[in-house]
Amino acid sequence: MTRTIHLSLDINGRRHELDVEPRVTLLDALREHLALTGTKKGCDQGQCGACTCHVDGKRVLSCLTLAAQVEGREITTIEGITGENGDLHPVQAAFIEHDAFQCGYCTPGQIMSAVACIREGHAGSDEEIREYMSGNLCRCGAYNSIVAAVREAAQATVKEKMEVA
Amino acid sequence: MTIMPPRKHGDASDGVVGGRQTRFEGSLKVTGAATYALEYPVENVAHAVLVQSTIPAGRVLNVNAETARAAPGVLLVLTPEDDLGFTVASDWGGNRPENQPYYPLPRHVQFNGQPIVAIVAENREQAFEAAKLVSITYEEAPHVASLDDPNAGEGKLMGNLVFNWGDAEAALAAAPVQIEGTYSTPREYHVAMEPHGLTVKWDGDQITVWEPSQWSHGMARTYSEWFDIPYENVRLISPFIGGGFGSKGAALAHGAVAAFAARKLGRPVKLALTRPQNFTNYGGRAATRQTIRLGATEDGILQAIVHRGASETSTYADWPEQTGAATPILYKVENFSSEHRVVPVNTVTPGALRGPGKNPSSFGIESAMEELAYKLGMDPLELRLKNYADHDYQSGKPWSTRRLREALTEGAEAFGWSRRSHAPRSMRDGRTLIGWGIGCGTFPVLQAPSEALIRVLANGRVEVVSGAIDMGQGTYTVLAQTAAEVFGIPVDQVEVHLGDSRLPGSAIAGGSMLAGSILGAVHKAATAARDELIGLALNDENSPLRDTGANTLTFSEGRIAVPRGEGPSLSLPELMAALGRDEIETRRNTLPDGASAQEHHQAWTTMAKVQGPTMGEYSMHSWCAHFAEVRVDEDFGTVRVSRIVSAFDCGRLYNPRMVESQWRGGIIMGIGQALLEEGLVDMRNGRTVNNNMGDYLVPTNADVPDIQVISVGVPDYGASALGGKGVGEVGIVGVAPAIANAVFHATGKRVRDLPITLEKLI
Numbered sequence: 001m002t003r004t005i006h007l008s009l010d011i012n013g014r015r016h017e018l019d020v021e022p023r024v025t026l027l028d029a030l031r032e033h034l035a036l037t038g039t040k041k042g043c044d045q046g047q048c049g050a051c052t053c054h055v056d057g058k059r060v061l062s063c064l065t066l067a068a069q070v071e072g073r074e075i076t077t078i079e080g081i082t083g084e085n086g087d088l089h090p091v092q093a094a095f096i097e098h099d100a101f102q103c104g105y106c107t108p109g110q111i112m113s114a115v116a117c118i119r120e121g122h123a124g125s126d127e128e129i130r131e132y133m134s135g136n137l138c139r140c141g142a143y144n145s146i147v148a149a150v151r152e153a154a155q156a157t158v159k160e161k162m163e164v165a
Numbered sequence: 166m167t168i169m170p171p172r173k174h175g176d177a178s179d180g181v182v183g184g185r186q187t188r189f190e191g192s193l194k195v196t197g198a199a200t201y202a203l204e205y206p207v208e209n210v211a212h213a214v215l216v217q218s219t220i221p222a223g224r225v226l227n228v229n230a231e232t233a234r235a236a237p238g239v240l241l242v243l244t245p246e247d248d249l250g251f252t253v254a255s256d257w258g259g260n261r262p263e264n265q266p267y268y269p270l271p272r273h274v275q276f277n278g279q280p281i282v283a284i285v286a287e288n289r290e291q292a293f294e295a296a297k298l299v300s301i302t303y304e305e306a307p308h309v310a311s312l313d314d315p316n317a318g319e320g321k322l323m324g325n326l327v328f329n330w331g332d333a334e335a336a337l338a339a340a341p342v343q344i345e346g347t348y349s350t351p352r353e354y355h356v357a358m359e360p361h362g363l364t365v366k367w368d369g370d371q372i373t374v375w376e377p378s379q380w381s382h383g384m385a386r387t388y389s390e391w392f393d394i395p396y397e398n399v400r401l402i403s404p405f406i407g408g409g410f411g412s413k414g415a416a417l418a419h420g421a422v423a424a425f426a427a428r429k430l431g432r433p434v435k436l437a438l439t440r441p442q443n444f445t446n447y448g449g450r451a452a453t454r455q456t457i458r459l460g461a462t463e464d465g466i467l468q469a470i471v472h473r474g475a476s477e478t479s480t481y482a483d484w485p486e487q488t489g490a491a492t493p494i495l496y497k498v499e500n501f502s503s504e505h506r507v508v509p510v511n512t513v514t515p516g517a518l519r520g521p522g523k524n525p526s527s528f529g530i531e532s533a534m535e536e537l538a539y540k541l542g543m544d545p546l547e548l549r550l551k552n553y554a555d556h557d558y559q560s561g562k563p564w565s566t567r568r569l570r571e572a573l574t575e576g577a578e579a580f581g582w583s584r585r586s587h588a589p590r591s592m593r594d595g596r597t598l599i600g601w602g603i604g605c606g607t608f609p610v611l612q613a614p615s616e617a618l619i620r621v622l623a624n625g626r627v628e629v630v631s632g633a634i635d636m637g638q639g640t641y642t643v644l645a646q647t648a649a650e651v652f653g654i655p656v657d658q659v660e661v662h663l664g665d666s667r668l669p670g671s672a673i674a675g676g677s678m679l680a681g682s683i684l685g686a687v688h689k690a691a692t693a694a695r696d697e698l699i700g701l702a703l704n705d706e707n708s709p710l711r712d713t714g715a716n717t718l719t720f721s722e723g724r725i726a727v728p729r730g731e732g733p734s735l736s737l738p739e740l741m742a743a744l745g746r747d748e749i750e751t752r753r754n755t756l757p758d759g760a761s762a763q764e765h766h767q768a769w770t771t772m773a774k775v776q777g778p779t780m781g782e783y784s785m786h787s788w789c790a791h792f793a794e795v796r797v798d799e800d801f802g803t804v805r806v807s808r809i810v811s812a813f814d815c816g817r818l819y820n821p822r823m824v825e826s827q828w829r830g831g832i833i834m835g836i837g838q839a840l841l842e843e844g845l846v847d848m849r850n851g852r853t854v855n856n857n858m859g860d861y862l863v864p865t866n867a868d869v870p871d872i873q874v875i876s877v878g879v880p881d882y883g884a885s886a887l888g889g890k891g892v893g894e895v896g897i898v899g900v901a902p903a904i905a906n907a908v909f910h911a912t913g914k915r916v917r918d919l920p921i922t923l924e925k926l927i
Contacts, residue, residue: 023290032289037204038197040407042358043440047858050358078197088195096191099826102637104194105358105407111195126871134865137858139358139408140637141833142826143869 007071011036012080022068026060027051029067030077038078038108042137049136052109053077059116078108081115090156091115094149102140110136114150123154180649180656182684182887185822189642189661190405190635199405202375203362203437210364211240212289213423213436216282216299217445218274221308221511221851222480225272225301228282233298238291241430242299243283245272249425254390254416257383259771261390269418269425274303275480276511277851278445283422285434308511311352311846312452312477320475320508323485328493328559331500336469340460344536347456348529349918350901352477352844352853354449355518356863359407361446362437363420365427371398372424378403378664379414380673381632385666386770387416388424396766404664406636410834411517413636414675417447444856449844451476451486451515453525457533465541467552469500472529478507479514486515490522491607491898492530493559494786496552501559511851517675519834520898523608531604531902532917535909544587545603545906546577557784565783565884568814569605571877572790576812579875580792589913598797599807600911603790606899608891609778610681610785610884613672614768616754617686619648619694623747625737627652629661629691632769633671633683638893639823643680644687646820647887651691653720654737669752670769677787677891678775680819682755685886690753695720697751701744702735708743709733755886785884787895788814791832791903797911802923804908806836810873815895817880817888824892828874831896837864838897839904843920 004019009029018033027044030036030053039062042050046064053062054076081089091114094100101107113136117123122132129150130143138146179186193199218225228244243249249269255261270280282299286292309317337343363376372392378384378401385399406413423436438446455474461467474488489503518524538545553570556563577583585601586592592599618630629644645659652658662668672682699718702710702725710718715727726734735743754760756768768774778785794808811832818824841862845854855861880888901919908926909915916925 021288021290028289031204035206036197037200040201040359041203041437042360043858045440045857045859047440048358078195082196088192092192092195095195096187099188099822101188101191101194102639102826102830103358103406103408104190104199104637105201107194108197130867130869134867137358137863137865139356139410139834139863140826141830141864141869143833143864143866144829144872145826146866 011075024067025063026065026067027062036077040105050106050109052112059113091153094153098145098149100142100145100149106138118154123150182646182650182819186642186646189645201405201407202377205375207364207433210433210435211285212292213283213285213426213434214292214296215280216296218279218281220303220305221277223274223303223305226304227302229300233295236295238287239295241285245270251391254387257772259773269421276513280418285426308851310848310851311510317508320506322506326505328503333469333471333500333502336500337460340468341463342461344540345458346533348532349454350525352452353842355410355412357408360438360443363423364435365424366433367428370394374401377406377413379409379634379675381666382670382769384416391421401666409636410519441856444853448513448515450518453486453488455488455529457529459533459537465543465548465551467498470498472503475506475508477510479512480509482514483507484515487522488526491526497554520894523898527606527899528901535906560779560784562784565785566881568877569788572812572814575877576790576792576810580810589910596799598799598911600795600907602793602903602906604899604903606789606895607786608895610890611676611678612776613678613682614756614774615671615682615686616669617690618669618752619690621749623741627659630668631671632668633663634674643819647684647687648691651695654723677894681885681889685755690751693753694749694751705744783883787890789895791899793903793907795907795911802926807870812875812877814878815892816878816890819889825874827893828896829872832872832900833864833869835897835900839901840920
């Protein structure tokens, strides 16, 4: 019998308890143990970005993160960014509007990256968006539309902040 | 949470065929709710991993798996010693050799990376750990690593890929202007974002397979043949697939292994290929090499094309990557000769990758045409228009539709081609050299039968049911649009169920043949259901429309009424209620009337009924012209694609939003092919060196400029029931030569072997 450890993970505002081997990655914990399959496994070696999640608001590659490393941290996955009333996040809505995906497999990672990219202030120009979204591969080739979607969502966020101020 | 202001989602006209409806399944994909093959909750699943050969050729002498068997959590170890009891399944055409054994874990090693041993354990981590404990002893045999291996030889001539008309050698010899070039393309890989893998579950002699599939029925047929069980006992489920690009059309060795293990263990088994295994367990595009000789008059009229090509294949199957596929049909040529050979090397058998054949073929002919243009001192656009093919010189048949001239002229206009300065190295921006190039592309119209079921429910919702696949092309969306148009209802009143071998049979999502095929079937079934409703509404004694005296009814804006709007009108639920019907169901296919059950089965599970582009009275193809601008750093030789304009003739577009996305996707894959993608083989042992996404480079967001796509097509009702031609494959065809030609224009250096990396320019 392999040794397991007990983990309490705070994911999308909810506490999850699980017993896993210490070598289980955050990605496998989400997909294989917690039925949170929105986060995708594209390469399992930190090259494609499909597994991008947020830990304490910052983007991480969950395939290169052990589940045991993120105890006590705030984890957000694609399942956690939709509004409580089911409203899509502005980035999600912009992805649909601009057709920023085809097969959809890289999409959760793209969206998590985009949300962080805007929050980081790296969505100021198309060139900047391209650069800061380049850790997320899309083999269907939706890049033009991804840039358009991130640009629009970023502009809407800025506009709203100005209105609030 | 930021709340967005209300956004425009288009108007009602988006919801009919030809409208720009947003992606039907979009909200599932952006929320992570779309379920891909390995994401189905299956109780008590065990995990399998594969151990692969580390030699390219030879024989397994011994597998020492004792430590692995004793490792924590290990349930089963399968080696070449185990008789899995499989026989070879049918090929694509449905031909099956008799009683030929099939060894998915073979003793005879044919390539480096071949699966030899499978380990099944309670969890994936344990299975991987145990896999490291397996040691395999081999007897090595001589190998051929790649097409470039000195021992590769000339290969064998493919008799069905020899084409001659006129007298090409004589016409070439007599031509005042001649050029010759040898063009090569490396091994290229699909790199779909979703790796291959499957979960298999047996219930008695019934098997359920959750596996990404471009062809649910064809793959289900393979599983049934492997296990010698009735086709009906197999259910393959694949409603979402994370990209295929040609790689997910067939069941593969790892599928056979997982299915065997699940039956042996009496519990479900999940097998997920690692990303590196996705470079060896199935084939990408074969490496190719072709020599082209062109002869022309001094004013640029083509006199002859002589083409000799070769592609690598495996040592156990002939897969030709047809370097002569586009060569005969792009230009008017009276004297033509083409041959293609396959060269066996120790690799997994190559496969179809976006634009198979046409893609490397266009790299050859479209590079050669520009070489001819420079030799003549002629604008490459002018040369292409001058040699425009008025009909198909290969088949002798007229084109159904061919708007390649419009693609060239309208693309040139949008690109600003007239501002080009002809001489190489004559356009620059400081230390950056600028170059412009053209590449034309084509892909044949393939026609296949399909079947669909339409169900009108009492609540007025309409269900479209088909085994067809949506891997991102937009099948869900265009089928919803088709049904919405026929019933005059909004798209959100339609439900679409796809991706299950138990549903009505469909053409493969490949060869750009699905949309034309399945839309025809859905349109036919939906029209039949509407006709049945009309018949009931005009004749049923409880129908408010019975005594209107009308002989037909209109379906528009959600209401069913008599033409010209007089008299009562009902919504679909109101009509169903009046008729006292819970549902109306129609099932239709596009096979000839009276087709037998055997023909039905054959139609969905094999390629036997697929019609090629010249099987009727016309020659039918999609066409495109790409215009590329590159910026080359003169000091470092780095190439950046800064602008692309592409004009397409794909007939009628069922949903321009989806089509434009597919075109751009093909173009971007073409940018990768031109500048980045190259499978590297270790000549010592036939190993794929760059078997991961960090070393096999595909385009990133920062590699891709804004791409302008233009449709110049007109409906082609010979090509499909609703007027469309293929969309998905053609986008990549011609991109690499457009970029290579632009690089020549920028630098004066002609790169004839892809990819165009900086060391080739310095």
